[in-house]
Amino acid sequence: MGLSRREFLKRTAALTAASYVGINLPFKNENTSQASDADSWHKGTCRLCGSGCRLELGVKNGKAVALRGIPDSRTNYGYLCMKGMLFYKLMGYNNPDRLKKPLYRKSKKEPFKEISWNEALNIAAKEFAKAVKKHGNNSVAYYGSGQALTEETYIFQKVFRGGLRTNNVEGNPRLCMASAVGGYLTSFGADEPIGSYTNFERASCFFIIGSNMAEAHPVLFRRVMRRKLDNRETVKVINADPRVSPTSRIADLHLQFRPGTDLALLNAMAYVIVKEKLYDETFLKNYATFRMGKKKEVSFEKYKEFLKDYTPEKVSDICGGNITPEKIRTAALWFAKSEGTMSIWTMGINQRKRGVWANNLIHNLHILTGQLCRPGADSFSLTGQPNACGGVREGGGLCHILPGHRLVKKDKLRHQVEKLWGIPQGRIPPKPGYHTIAMFEAVNQGKIKAIWINCTSPAQSLPNCDKYRKGMSREDVFMVVTDIFPTKTTELANLILPTAFHFEKTGVYGCTERRSQLTVKAVDAPGEAKPEVWIVREWALKLAKELKDPVIKKCVEPFLGKEPDYELPKAIWDEYTQKLTKGRDNDLRGATYDVLKKLPDGVQWPAPTKEWALKGGTDIKFVRGLDPLADKHAKDQKPYQFYGPAHPDKKLWVWLRPQRGPEEMPDFEYPFYLSTGRVIDQWHTSSMTGRIPELMRANPYAYVEINPKDAKKLGIKPGDMVEVASRRGKNILPAKVYVGPCEGMVFVYWYDQEESRMINRVTKDAFDPGSKEPEFKICACKIRKVSGPKPLKPFLVEMKT
Amino acid sequence: MPIGGFIVNVHPDHLENSIRDLKKISGLEVYGSDEKGNVVVVLEADSSKAMEEMVEKIMKIENVLSVGLTYFNVEDEIEIQEEQGKKTIH
Ligand code: SF4
Numbered sequence: 001m002g003l004s005r006r007e008f009l010k011r012t013a014a015l016t017a018a019s020y021v022g023i024n025l026p027f028k029n030e031n032t033s034q035a036s037d038a039d040s041w042h043k044g045t046c047r048l049c050g051s052g053c054r055l056e057l058g059v060k061n062g063k064a065v066a067l068r069g070i071p072d073s074r075t076n077y078g079y080l081c082m083k084g085m086l087f088y089k090l091m092g093y094n095n096p097d098r099l100k101k102p103l104y105r106k107s108k109k110e111p112f113k114e115i116s117w118n119e120a121l122n123i124a125a126k127e128f129a130k131a132v133k134k135h136g137n138n139s140v141a142y143y144g145s146g147q148a149l150t151e152e153t154y155i156f157q158k159v160f161r162g163g164l165r166t167n168n169v170e171g172n173p174r175l176c177m178a179s180a181v182g183g184y185l186t187s188f189g190a191d192e193p194i195g196s197y198t199n200f201e202r203a204s205c206f207f208i209i210g211s212n213m214a215e216a217h218p219v220l221f222r223r224v225m226r227r228k229l230d231n232r233e234t235v236k237v238i239n240a241d242p243r244v245s246p247t248s249r250i251a252d253l254h255l256q257f258r259p260g261t262d263l264a265l266l267n268a269m270a271y272v273i274v275k276e277k278l279y280d281e282t283f284l285k286n287y288a289t290f291r292m293g294k295k296k297e298v299s300f301e302k303y304k305e306f307l308k309d310y311t312p313e314k315v316s317d318i319c320g321g322n323i324t325p326e327k328i329r330t331a332a333l334w335f336a337k338s339e340g341t342m343s344i345w346t347m348g349i350n351q352r353k354r355g356v357w358a359n360n361l362i363h364n365l366h367i368l369t370g371q372l373c374r375p376g377a378d379s380f381s382l383t384g385q386p387n388a389c390g391g392v393r394e395g396g397g398l399c400h401i402l403p404g405h406r407l408v409k410k411d412k413l414r415h416q417v418e419k420l421w422g423i424p425q426g427r428i429p430p431k432p433g434y435h436t437i438a439m440f441e442a443v444n445q446g447k448i449k450a451i452w453i454n455c456t457s458p459a460q461s462l463p464n465c466d467k468y469r470k471g472m473s474r475e476d477v478f479m480v481v482t483d484i485f486p487t488k489t490t491e492l493a494n495l496i497l498p499t500a501f502h503f504e505k506t507g508v509y510g511c512t513e514r515r516s517q518l519t520v521k522a523v524d525a526p527g528e529a530k531p532e533v534w535i536v537r538e539w540a541l542k543l544a545k546e547l548k549d550p551v552i553k554k555c556v557e558p559f560l561g562k563e564p565d566y567e568l569p570k571a572i573w574d575e576y577t578q579k580l581t582k583g584r585d586n587d588l589r590g591a592t593y594d595v596l597k598k599l600p601d602g603v604q605w606p607a608p609t610k611e612w613a614l615k616g617g618t619d620i621k622f623v624r625g626l627d628p629l630a631d632k633h634a635k636d637q638k639p640y641q642f643y644g645p646a647h648p649d650k651k652l653w654v655w656l657r658p659q660r661g662p663e664e665m666p667d668f669e670y671p672f673y674l675s676t677g678r679v680i681d682q683w684h685t686s687s688m689t690g691r692i693p694e695l696m697r698a699n700p701y702a703y704v705e706i707n708p709k710d711a712k713k714l715g716i717k718p719g720d721m722v723e724v725a726s727r728r729g730k731n732i733l734p735a736k737v738y739v740g741p742c743e744g745m746v747f748v749y750w751y752d753q754e755e756s757r758m759i760n761r762v763t764k765d766a767f768d769p770g771s772k773e774p775e776f777k778i779c780a781c782k783i784r785k786v787s788g789p790k791p792l793k794p795f796l797v798e799m800k801t
Numbered sequence: 802m803p804i805g806g807f808i809v810n811v812h813p814d815h816l817e818n819s820i821r822d823l824k825k826i827s828g829l830e831v832y833g834s835d836e837k838g839n840v841v842v843v844l845e846a847d848s849s850k851a852m853e854e855m856v857e858k859i860m861k862i863e864n865v866l867s868v869g870l871t872y873f874n875v876e877d878e879i880e881i882q883e884e885q886g887k888k889t890i891h
Binding site: 006009010012013014015016017018020021022023024025037058065066067068069071078079080081082084085086088089218219221222225226229230249250693 | 802804805806807808810812813830832833834835837838839841842843845849850853856866867869870871872873874875
């Protein structure tokens with residue numbers, strides 16, 4: 001009684017926090033005469049990374065005023081990181097930089113001017129129609145994002161494929177997790193992880209390789225950390241990385257290898273497992289085969305033979321760093337013998353010239369030791385973006401895949417999609433479109449005449465970006481960009497369309513663990529910003545007229561007349577889930593909006609029925625009794641059924657993959673390895689986090705991290721300005737001297753938009769021949785001190801009209 | 802004046818020392834803790850910028866392993882911004 005409002009809010013804050021860890025506080029907030037802390041609370045997912053943390057947005061007088069985690073959400077159990085806490089600052093009324101009106105310029109040399117939506121959509125329709133008429137269907141393209149809602153990716157790709165008859169549908173997940181997709185398909189026969197986050201609390205050994213999850217996925221890292229600290233004697237953490245990062249802090253064993261020697265290290269662990277007979281013979285007999293090629297099965301003996309090149313002694317020489325034969329043996333032993341081993345990785349493994357192979361070699365360790373399908377045992381790749389899995393991987397957002405994990409090149413699957421859409425057979429071309437690097441190469445060559453870029457900034461995020469910015473600047477390439485803020489890419493656009501931000505529209509995000517979660521609109525978008533689903537529908541109608549093609553209209557017909565904030569995305573989600581995922585391994589028919597709204601978090605597929613979805617869906621795939629599809633597709637009595645679509649023998653494949661270095665090795669002229677990555681408070685190209693002053697202030701500009709030994713040799717002191725140059729371009733950045741990167745390696749954050757600190761001007765655009773994912777993580781560079789410390793200013797692209 | 806509710810995880814072996822260090826930060830109140838090293842902390846600051854600074858200070862304390870936010874209220878800051886916004890945003 002008699003509490004002040006501030007006291008009331010402080011008590012609310014304390015009670016909320018205490019409830020997460022089961023601490024009882026000596027007071028309650030009931031019976032106080034205070035008004036509540038918000039008028040209404042709205043459930044949704046955090047916007048700023050792939051973890052999928054659930055939170056509630058408190059709205060008062062139509063404005064977001066408070067945030068709280070959702071304690072019974074199985075992704076984050078209520079916890080949020082600083083980025084998550086501050087993202088309400090990007091909502092319309094909070095941020096003066098938000099794009100609020102359609103902007104257009106005929107020539108890229110002119111300034112933009114404001115135009116109406118009707119004019120904007122007319123221009124977009126005319127330009128795309130012109131390109132198709134003059135240069136054919138493959139002269140147009142869509143480049144999307146792992147941050148777009150599933151409904152958005154789905155409707156964009158439907159209009160491009162069914163309407164514009166092109167598979168030039170790509171997205172930035174090609175840059176971050178395509179190698180993980182390749183790895184899952186080739187090793188397990190099915191995309192996406194077998195298990196879930198629940199394994200964080202059940203694993204007794206963590207093998208974290210090529211991931212700085214403490215900074216990139218802080219709330220998930222918290223779970224790993226808690227598990228370790230609560231079981232200090234029994235739980236082991238192995239961290240394998242050329243760089244010592246905040247993730248290494250909880251490691252029992254840090255394996256610091258020279259960049260690009262990861263494949264050898266993983267094979268050496270396999271060698272120890274085989275040599276010491278630590279493998280699970282029954283598991284192998286029941287569920288695995290050994291492969292040299294898709295059609296080339298080999299014997300276990302042959303695999304043993306292959307591993308002879310990877311003895312710990314040989315490999316410790318290859319790996320350098322701090323690697324010793326003893327460390328490799330210990331890691332292999334802990335991995336194989338624990339009750340449940342969970343491997344975790346991200347870009348360090350995926351962004352490699354042989355990223356798919358690196359993924360395969362992690363999976364190999366799990367197959368050999370049977371560390372799969374049981375509690376705590378999993379081979380688990382983390383995604384960086386909130387909807388790379390749900391929207392792009394599952395929703396058909398890459399050039400070779402259609403919704404529901406269907407391959408474009410399979411006639412039967414393509415015709416299924418045409419039939420479900422009610423469009424003529426043969427409408428979707430049988431050939432996959434351009435993958436990301438090929439797409440921007442085609443832009444460079446003037447083969448693509450009109451491109452739509454949605455919710456991403458390739459002008460900054462592509463490797464060797466200067467090369468591709470040239471193409472995007474061409475006067476004969478018409479470029480539409482849909483986004484919420486100006487970016488390096490809007491600078492090269494003809495038409496900029498302002499979109500609604502998260503919580504200003506409705507839709508689903510699917511996070512790393514096969515979980516789909518709904519965010520319903522809670523506040524209004526600023527100015528004239530619109531949800532993408534509305535934009536695409538209206539544009540398609542105009543396009544149908546321009547091209548006199550009723551099939552284009554047919555693609556959006558089921559969505560006509562629906563109001564855009566809820567009914568429209570719901571209709572799109574319904575079509576996608578009820579029709580396109582039916583009978584597929586990502587069956588989401590049970591996960592309707594109504595079901596998703598009932599759950600604190602969401603639903604993990606497969607979830608073919610509402611009853612199953614209401615229980616949360618499938619925690620572990622392929623296990624009879626736990627996965628409804630494992631029962632449905634069972635071909636024998638064995639407890640595990642690997643029914644994935646890519647392996648005809650329904651087995652797991654152990655791959656013989658040799659060590660391969662990066663495309664570009666350090667040499668006399670460029671003696672250092674350059675690697676890139678993230679820092680906790682900034683995300684991607686900083687177009688969002690850069691506009692949150694608290695986050696920007698913590699990391700106002702990018703640094704180059706240099707090992708103290710190298711710094712000493714080169715006379716570089718902390719704060720000195722250092723030139724980082726490769727064969728492609730150069731940056732000048734302040735130096736951070738510390739024992740992060742190993743000797744001979746430098747590390748640069750990639751968020752900074754300032755030209756001289758934009759590291760993708762220096763990185764290399766070599767890519768994995770299988771997954772087509774670029775090798776961001778390694779190239780060769782040289783460094784030199786340019787001057788002493790200089791005052792620097794943070795920089796963000798501004799809109800000039 | 803934003804208000805934030807946090808769970809600060811400190812190394813369980815150094816719980817008492819860590820709480821003592823935490824309490825040195827002005828605007829920080831410790832509401833409770835347990836033997837696992839979970840500490841219930843409420844931060845009160847003049848702006849969310851100031852709160853971020855406090856979080857940074859917390860992270861620098863030895864034996865602090867992670868800072869987890871669970872609740873955040875900024876209602877009056879939003880009002881102030883709106884007032885300013887009316888003047889500067891057009
Ligand atoms: S960990 Fe990722 S999803 Fe969770 S609050 Fe932080 S940014 Fe958001």
